[in-house]
Amino acid sequence: MDFSRVELNADEQDFLDEIRGFLDSHVTDDVRRRDRETGDNFDEAVHLAMGAAGYLEREYRTADDGGFDRVRRRLWALERRRAHVPWVTWGTTSIVARSVENYGSAELRDEVLPKVFTGEVRLCLGYTEPDGGSDVATCKTRAVREGDDWVINGSKMFTTGAHNCQYTFLITNTDPHAKKHKSLTMFLVPLDSPGIEIQPLWTVDGDRTNIVYYSNVRVSDTYRLGEVNEGWTVLRGPLDTEHGVSAPNSDGLDDVSILQHQGSFMATTIDKVAELVTAAGPDSRRRIDDGSVSQRLGHSVARVEAALATPNMYGRVAIAQTMRDVAPELMDIVGSSSVLPTESPGAGDDGASEYLFRWAPLCGIYGGTLEVFRNMIAQHALGLGRPSYARVAQTK
Numbered sequence: 001m002d003f004s005r006v007e008l009n010a011d012e013q014d015f016l017d018e019i020r021g022f023l024d025s026h027v028t029d030d031v032r033r034r035d036r037e038t039g040d041n042f043d044e045a046v047h048l049a050m051g052a053a054g055y056l057e058r059e060y061r062t063a064d065d066g067g068f069d070r071v072r073r074r075l076w077a078l079e080r081r082r083a084h085v086p087w088v089t090w091g092t093t094s095i096v097a098r099s100v101e102n103y104g105s106a107e108l109r110d111e112v113l114p115k116v117f118t119g120e121v122r123l124c125l126g127y128t129e130p131d132g133g134s135d136v137a138t139c140k141t142r143a144v145r146e147g148d149d150w151v152i153n154g155s156k157m158f159t160t161g162a163h164n165c166q167y168t169f170l171i172t173n174t175d176p177h178a179k180k181h182k183s184l185t186m187f188l189v190p191l192d193s194p195g196i197e198i199q200p201l202w203t204v205d206g207d208r209t210n211i212v213y214y215s216n217v218r219v220s221d222t223y224r225l226g227e228v229n230e231g232w233t234v235l236r237g238p239l240d241t242e243h244g245v246s247a248p249n250s251d252g253l254d255d256v257s258i259l260q261h262q263g264s265f266m267a268t269t270i271d272k273v274a275e276l277v278t279a280a281g282p283d284s285r286r287r288i289d290d291g292s293v294s295q296r297l298g299h300s301v302a303r304v305e306a307a308l309a310t311p312n313m314y315g316r317v318a319i320a321q322t323m324r325d326v327a328p329e330l331m332d333i334v335g336s337s338s339v340l341p342t343e344s345p346g347a348g349d350d351g352a353s354e355y356l357f358r359w360a361p362l363c364g365i366y367g368g369t370l371e372v373f374r375n376m377i378a379q380h381a382l383g384l385g386r387p388s389y390a391r392v393a394q395t396k
Helices: 010-026 029-038 044-052 055-060 070-083 088-103 106-118 231-243 260-278 291-308 312-334 352-363 370-381
Strands: 123-126 142-146 149-156 167-173 184-190 196-202 208-220
Touching: 010 044, 010 070, 044 055, 044 088, 044 106, 055 070, 055 088, 055 106, 070 260, 088 106, 088 123, 088 167, 088 184, 088 231, 142 167, 149 167, 149 184, 167 231, 184 208, 184 231, 260 291, 260 312, 260 352, 291 312, 312 352, 312 370
Parallel strands: 123 167
Antiparallel strands: 142 149, 149 208, 167 184, 196 208
């Protein structure tokens, strides 16, 4: 692993100064507070400003196509993270936009993509169903052909950002008699279509997601992506991106694994706890001088460093599991004030460890549970067989 520092040339330093100034002026304390209060992970004014400045399109495009070069792309990603930009909705939008570009009709591309880059159009993921769990291929939401239209009925859980988006990337079952992966068709469904109802769900960490109901929703065949019953082909690329199994660039400028944003927050939380316990109290004593405190904090730091350096799917599991393990340790080190949330009077670490504790379980569910990813590692990386959950027959 190459830990050498990337030296910026004058143009790159100017770009860094430019985006820092832009983010500092648009991503204000009010934006971050509002994001905590709503749990939306989205701010329309910030998003539109990034679109107007050309940053959304330049992040989406390759350098050969007018987008960021590798160094600027990395600087942009790191500065967004530093500023705590509400970002989830652009993440889903950029994933889906590539499927629109690759599989959508010319009419659909012209309708959607220009406004994606201005920030006016956002796209969300319509995968999980109330009784489907992490296996999105067990889709029961039905799409039935009627002439040039399709009629859709069903429901989707955890459609994060639906209330701030204009379209959803919807997986449907178009042949209930076919094999599981041969029965699926993908659509880009306008969310203002009659028959769609979006209801909010708030997770334990305060984020908002949604359950979306589809009741006789009629969409034109124009909104179909890919061939009928070949939706798994359309879906594989977005799933690989969401799962973090895409191969990184060899130049070392990519995150080593997905969930690095969450991992960075975990590292920042440890920094806040370390600052608290190394400061002298009213009696001039420091908590870090207690051997149990220093040992547990040191162990947590080591766990975080190892998780952040772990690549690919392994890193996803390492970060999510480390968050679950480290958060209660940090709260215990801080003491009773650790139960107070951000901006509460008396919160010793400004509520960082309390939020990490609530956020950690969700990070082991995003895009599939930790158990799913451990099975994927076992099967696809280690070459082990598929797990069998059937009850072992008892012999007499």
